[in-house]
Amino acid sequence: MKYKKSAHSSYLIQAHIIFVTKYRERKFTSEMLYKMNFIIKRECLKLKSELVEFNGESDHVHMIISYLPSISISRLVNVLKSIAGREMKLWFPQLNQVAWR
Template structure:
């Protein structure tokens, strides 16, 4: 994809579909450090790639993350979200067993709810700035 041209091409269509996603930890526990967020970004980038999507922006704080995802019209957003949350929860609980015991009771990382919004009236840069300005832990 050409970074300067936000219109993507599918086999039979042109599209510019982006979603701003927010996932919060179960019970809004303050779980994440910068190390966790770096690993989570890699995991979520890989999941997006598997779906033919692009993770445009990622950032977070100790209890939630923001993602901006560009996705094709063939991808069902709820399926992508379930995969993003499921894979990241499973891998982070596996890779950080000390946090699993302390915060996630061996079962859940994310709250079952999430925010998903499109942003037709806002530029990608404005949404990116919002995501970048999160109070990321050090």
């Protein structure tokens, strides 16, 4: 692991984030996971963060993200979850179905 440096400090902040489908329904395919990986990487670059690891199954996604101390974890998760969810529903309309239980 390499520490990142700023003017007066060294840091290495990583978060293990898990996104889960509603009711843990098995909805993700390999094509969907590939597209989500692309979306998350792109948004991390916009936030000056780095997607260290990405892995997923049919009902959840694991990510390890290295980010700056100036970004709060709540903002990072909010941005990633909202944009990834919105774009995934645009690319894959079957994810936009209402979940009834």
